[in-house]
Amino acid sequence: MTARIRQFLRKRAEDGPCLVVDLDVVRENYLAFAKALPDTKVFYAVKANPAPEVLALLAALGSSFDAASVTEIEMALAAGATADRISFGNTIKKERDVARAYALGVRLYAVDCIAEVEKIARAAPGARVFCRILSDCVGAEWPLSRKCGCEPAMAPDVLEHAHRLGLTACGVSFHVGSQQRNPQAWDRALASVAAVFRECGERGINLAMVNLGGGFPTRYLKNVPTVKTYGSAIFRALRRHFGNRIPETIIEPGRGMIGNAGVIEAEVVLVSKKNENDDVRWVYLDIGKFGGLAETMDESIRYPIRTPRDGDDLAPCVIAGPTCDSADVMYEREPYALPISLEIGDKLLIEGTGAYTATYASVAFNGFPPLKTYHI
Structure with missing residues (x-):
């Protein structure tokens, strides 16, 4: 991520996921x-x-x-x-x-x-x-x-x-x-x-x-x-x-x-398990396949994800989007390692997202607006 994108996101006050392209x-x-x-x-x-x-x-x-x-x-x-x-x-x-x-x-x-x-x-x-x-x-x-x-x-x-x-x-x-x-x-x-x-x-x-x-x-x-x-x-x-x-x-x-010119900022909406004995957590973001991450289909493209808790111990996670559609799951077949300390409200940075993201975002599926984009 470039210094220009980092500075832009630091000053951004709006809610919701966004794509920033340098x-x-x-x-x-x-x-x-x-x-x-x-x-x-x-x-x-x-x-x-x-x-x-x-x-x-x-x-x-x-x-x-x-x-x-x-x-x-x-x-x-x-x-x-x-x-x-x-x-x-x-x-x-x-x-x-x-x-x-x-x-x-x-x-x-x-x-x-x-x-x-x-x-x-x-x-x-x-x-x-x-x-x-x-x-x-x-x-x-x-x-x-x-x-x-x-x-x-x-x-x-x-x-x-x-x-x-x-x-x-x-x-x-x-x-x-x-x-x-x-x-x-x-x-x-x-x-x-x-x-x-x-x-x-x-x-x-x-x-x-x-x-x-x-x-x-x-x-x-x-x-x-x-x-x-x-x-x-x-x-x-x-x-x-x-x-x-x-x-x-x-x-x-x-x-x-x-591709490498863009970064998506997303927020953790929920962290949960499907069973108390599960080793794998589910991490739900405010962006998913229908919000611009369509290329996670079949887990073909695995984006680098940065968190504010990088450096803490990691554990496997299924990463999913916010919609009620069961297909809105990005990484499940091969869970993604994220910090155990990750919490609701944490902002994540999804790198390498300048291409084939905003154009794939749905208009209003489940009422979610298209991905906000900024070119700086």
Whole structure:
């Protein structure tokens, strides 16, 4: 936690949980990505944290933007980005949304099947498209499903269809899984990408761009490699699979851009046991899965939690949220060690929460308001 966040929370008088994001950390992260991959364009994944303050900062720094919806496109434009710096990266789009994006000036679109290509050909004639392929996501703490992307062998057909319909088939994208702690994961994916490039070349289609996706991690309880390490590994993989003819590349960091910039302050509402003989206590907070901590689902993301009683003896705890929904339990399968002395009213700091928290918070489930957010 930065000194700026600590000072802000010390002066905050309002009640309820809140997220505080230090924009200086976001700036440092962007510059680190730009330095680690100097020939690669940065397309910030807006969905990670679409706060206007974050988007305006990144737009001013020169970032481009990966948008998942028309609303995110409009937010990026409002923040100062130009349409040529926006990619409509969702492979699942209504045709009228494609038309709206095209009217706003967006010319770069993701596809993963022929039906999506046909939508874009009708609603965004002459646009550039890239085909997303599936990746195994081995090594990711938040693996992705098969929802977005096609098998690599199918990609040449998708891109050839785009070419025949008058679109510019420009490249291939993939995602190695969120919170990917293995820098070599990009090598496996790029081997598949290179094969797609070769097949398309044999069909007379010269692809020019590789979207390296996101997956860049932030630090939670485990150390992660530096951005420089990822940059070096990716460059070696590009050289290995493309030789001296490295294509244009873009990355889509979200979690890695803003995760470590944010801290959530929460309060202990209740500490209890289910049985007098239980060794495990239940600690209920005023924030849970429905208040912004959705990524604790399946206990995939384990956030660092600081307490005012750190240093005291620890004991295992189940951590749950304040709602009456039985799914609002964050860590139970693997209880979380917290101080035995923890009491009702104690304020906890949940670190690494700058990404995928406020945007996941429900509007008013059980009457609880959305997570308050501050960007300083």
